[in-house]
Amino acid sequence: MKNAKVKLSELLSFLGDEVMRVYGETSGAYIDNLADVAHVNETTLDWVKPKNPDRQQILENSKANVVLVDEGVLPVAGKVLIVVKNPKRALAKVGNAFFVERPQPGIHxxxxxxxxxxxxxxxxxxxxxVIGKASIGAGCVIDSNVRIYDGVILGKGCDIKAGAVLGGAGFGFEKDEDGNRFRFPQVGRLIIGDDVEVGANTCIDRGALSDTVIGDHTKINNLCHIAHNNKIGSNVVITGCVNVSGSNVIDDNVWIAPNASIRGFIHLGEGCTVGMGAVATKDIPAGETWVGNPAKKMEKK
Amino acid sequence: MKNAKVKLSELLSFLGDEVMRVYGETSGAYIDNLADVAHVNETTLDWVKPKNPDRQQILENSKANVVLVDEGVLPVAGKVLIVVKNPKRALAKVGNAFFVERPQPGIHxxxxxxxxxxxxxxxxxxxxxVIGKASIGAGCVIDSNVRIYDGVILGKGCDIKAGAVLGGAGFGFEKDEDGNRFRFPQVGRLIIGDDVEVGANTCIDRGALSDTVIGDHTKINNLCHIAHNNKIGSNVVITGCVNVSGSNVIDDNVWIAPNASIRGFIHLGEGCTVGMGAVATKDIPAGETWVGNPAKKMEKK
Amino acid sequence: MKNAKVKLSELLSFLGDEVMRVYGETSGAYIDNLADVAHVNETTLDWVKPKNPDRQQILENSKANVVLVDEGVLPVAGKVLIVVKNPKRALAKVGNAFFVERPQPGIHxxxxxxxxxxxxxxxxxxxxxVIGKASIGAGCVIDSNVRIYDGVILGKGCDIKAGAVLGGAGFGFEKDEDGNRFRFPQVGRLIIGDDVEVGANTCIDRGALSDTVIGDHTKINNLCHIAHNNKIGSNVVITGCVNVSGSNVIDDNVWIAPNASIRGFIHLGEGCTVGMGAVATKDIPAGETWVGNPAKKMEKK
Known part of the structure; x- marks a missing residue:
């Protein structure tokens, strides 16, 4: 966590329209850290979950002087309450702006x-x-030991963590006259949208004859393998250790839980969820949650 | 994809004995790209799947001037048809020769x-x-950020993708007098045959007291972990995110689907298949397909 | 394996109190290798499994001149028998001391x-x-292409294999006003105890608002993903390709078999076992073994 001392005035100015109301004595107030509930101190920026029926009690028990809250709480003597639409979102924005260290632009x-x-x-x-004949959009952050092969197009503001490998040749083979496999040409591209995150040591292969495509705002965690020719939409979440075999169509807002396997040549409908460790062998309709090995629709209980 | 303009004469000369017959007007014809069915244009080298009952129709609909076909199709006005034994194999060879960029030999x-x-x-x-006291066979291509530890023997023509780690100490421990684990000496080698591919960020450990062995033409995809003492045959296919625990015997032509787990100390018989996400805890007889958790023989439907 | 010729006197001196008795003619005896049973030769340091009813027979069949044995075996003409409490442990110590090459301290x-x-x-x-603002304890061995981000504290004598990524930002997101995810600040630390091993290409994220903690003597294999906020105890074994989602409490001596998935926000009790490929979605009581997808308590057979 970056060292920072943020005066309340600065905080309120940063939050701008997010702030609906402020209770308490703001002069002299400041924050200098974020912490989990067990480590909150006087100068932590704390927050209270909205709509929690016990939130007035939780708020009074907080050691912090400054707390982000939603509407409907009452003022507490000695505390500054910042009433916002979404306390956790506001906390996240403050944290990113003041306490998270970002690398300065530049090429090592x-x-x-x-x-x-x-x-x-x-x-x-x-x-x-090591970057090949690729296109890297404005504002991208590419960490260390990353390999980006030829034919990769990265949108704006992507975050590529250490050890990721983008645009490697896909795992497709033909057999020669002796029955030994040799690689089928992998001459497609890997096209990644804006604001995409690729986790550490994750590998995304380029297309074979078509392209591998990943939409805007999609977030991919560490140690995932995404094979050639996948067409993945926007705002998709692919969590740790997921294997996505080749040539799937994955619509927007799909959520793939850790260590799941996606078969290849299937369609995951808009907003569906693939459960942890699930083995998806068939199309999954939009909005459904499938779990198990092989994956089946989860029944409501 | 590498830019290339390949005249028909050059193409026919390259394919040599593969070509059984040519229909159409070859003078002036050329190709300059490969593409999937949605992106084929006049100068794409196209191909038609053999024995497809609709292949005459598909062929006539192709936008391409030059198409690889198998025997039994009829000439099409305005197109050059190259009749070969195996159109997809021929396409793959042409693609690798003319459109895939390979690194020039040399040590960075x-x-x-x-x-x-x-x-x-x-x-x-x-x-x-970073390469230790290892032996690297002629014609190997080792990409960036690869770690090859001491005692690794790589055959000829292997392809090691970015971030792979070969010959690390295996995960074997003894307990000391206080009950804390310390590493059992891992002094075996890792012996890899000819024409083996190792995917990006894949890890293959060296043997403990014996060697880890991987046979010729075996292909391993990204993000696999292959533990110490495995004896893996030839032409084995290990797809993405597979975990092979220690001391298995895996015969030739085995196929291990993505994210499968192989227990350790088991035998996978010649040509068997381990399904996607399968958890193989027992020997699998030759030629059988096992799926599920725990893996069981797949029944025919 | 490092070349070494170790005289019996040197061996006995190294083993010290571990040695209970020596049978046979020790003058001139030496060892110069370790090997598996198929490759033992005259100068291998061999060992026989304790309490094996056939061990006298196995011992007589060994080609080695020098063998580590437990109490109760009889002298064999022409062999030196070193009687120790735990032959395999003694072999491991000898192997590490004489036949395993360790890098010399120093920073490349x-x-x-x-x-x-x-x-x-x-x-x-x-x-x-690449090491950020981190603390690296005495005696650590950090291999090549490793990334250690800011805020990582490594204890003494840890072993970090090639390509590991420690202390990356965790995979936690909020949604902005447009419904697009942005990262929740990940400002916690990653605190690793003494004598911890981290496998090749394994990724361990730092905490979000609290810390990720890993206890002494814990051993983690290759290609594991350990997410933010986990509190992992001592002497835990996490084998290859395991995915540990965020905010779990994992007690001492837990064993997690390959390719298992741990859900997040659950508790794994002291000494429990999570089976290979198991998908752990609930708390697991101390000492129990859970297997399957979803994981359930394994019934005794």
Whole structure:
């Protein structure tokens, strides 16, 4: 956590329209940390879950002087209450702005970038990363030891964590006359939208004859394998250790829980959920939750 | 995809004996790309699946001027048809020869290679790879950020993708007098045959007291873990995110589907298949397909 | 395996109090290798499993001149028998001391270490590793291409294999006013105890508002993902390809078999076992073994 002392005035100015009302004596108040419930102190920016029936009690028990709350709580003597629409969202914004350290834009001198690569404005590329003939959108943060092969197009503001491998040749083979496999040409691209996150050591292969595509705002956790030719929509969440085999169509807002397997050549409908460790072998309709091995529709209990 | 314009004469010369017959007007014809069915254009090298009853129709609908076909199709006005034994195989060979960019042999100046390592002819070793006292066969392509520990023997023509870790100490422990684990010595080697592929960020451990062995033409996808002492045959396919625990015997032509787990100390018989997400806890007889958790023989439907 | 020729006198001196008795003619005896049963030769240090009813027979059949045995075996003409409490443990200690090559302490000139990092005595840091504002305990071995982010505290004598990523931002998100996810601040630390092993390409995230904690002597294999806020005890074994989602409490001596998934926000009781490929969605009581998808208590057979 970055060291910072944030005066209440600065905080309120940062939150702007998010703030609906402020209770308490604001002069001299400040925060200098975020903490979980067990470690809150006087200068933590605390928050109370909205609509919690016990929230007035929780608020009074908080050691913090400054607390983000939703509407309907009563003032508490000695505390500054900042009434906002969504306390957790407000906390997250404050945290990102004041307590999270972000790398400054710049390309580390050890990074190796192909002369034909296109790198946008305000990009950070960390040590020992190797970038081929790729296009890197403005504001991307690419950590260390990342490999981006030829033919990758990264949108704006993507976050690529250490050790990720983007655009490698997919795992497709033909057999030669002796019955030994040789690689089918993998000449497609990998096209990633804006504001996409790729976790550490995650691998996403480029397409074979078509492209692998990943939509805006999609978030992919560590150690996932996403094979060639997948067409993945926007705001999809792919959690840790997921295997997505080739040529699936995955619609917007799908949620894939950890260590799930997606078969290949199937369709995951808009907003569906694939459960933890589920083995999805068939199309999943929009909005449904499928679990188990093989995955089946989860029955309501 | 590499830019290339390939004249028909050049194409026919490259394919050689593969070509059984050519229909159509070859003079002036050329190709300059490969594409999936949705993106085929006049200068794509297209192909039609053999024995497809609708293939004459598909062929006539293709936008491409040059198409690889099998025997039994009729000439189509305005198109060059190249009749071959196996159209997809022919396409793959053409693609690899003309449209896939391969790194030129050479060792990147940032790669660190032990003075006692043996490196064959025409090897490529990429940036930031670290090679111990290992033997690297002729024609291997080792991408960036790869770690090859002491005692690894790589055959000829292997393809090791970015971030792979070969020959690390296996996960075997004894307990000391206080009950704390310490590593059992892992002094075996990792012996990999010819024409083996190891995917990005895949880890293969060396043996403990014996060797880990992987046969010729075996293909391993991204993010697999292969533990110590495994004896893996030839032409085995290990797909993404597979975990192979220690000391198994895996015969030739086994297929292990994504995210499967192999228990350790079991035998996978020649040509058997382990299904996606299957948890293989027992020997699997040759030729059988086992699926589920725990894995059981798949019944025919 | 490191070349070494170890005289019997040296061996006995090294083993010290571990040795209860020695049978046979020790003068001139030596060992120069370790091997599995199929490759034992005259100068291998061999061992016989304790309490095996056939061990006298096995011992007589061994080609080795020097064998570690437990009490109760009879002398064998022409062999030196070293009677110890625990033959395998004694073998492991000898192997580590004489046949396993360990890197010399030192920091490779290509490693990049933040000026504010604290690095203890006798630490090895390999090529192309990148260390932020972290604390590295004495005697740690950090291999190549490792990424350690800010806020990581590593205890003494830890072993971090190639490609591991420690202290990355966890996978926690809020939604903005447009419904797009943005990262919830991940400002906690990652605190790792003494004598912990982290496998190749394994990723362990730092905490969000609290810390991620891993206890002494815990061993984690390759390609595991351990998410934010986990509190993991001592002597825990986490095998290959395991996914541990966020905010679990995992007590001492838990064993998690390969490719298992731990849901997040659950409690794994002291000494319990999670089976291979198991999908643990509920608390598991101390000492129990749970298997399957979803995981259930394994019934005794």
């Amino acid at each position: 001198p050890t990074a190796i970038i192909d002369a034909q690569a296109e790198v946008g404005e305000d990009v950070y590329i960390g040590p020992f990363s | 100046p940032t790669a660190i290679i032990d003075a006692q390592a043996e490196v064959g002819e025409d090897v490529y070793i990429g940036p930031f790879s | 000139p290509t490693a990049i270490i933040d000026a504010q990092a604290e690095v203890g005595e006798d630490v090895y840091i390999g090529p192309f590793s």
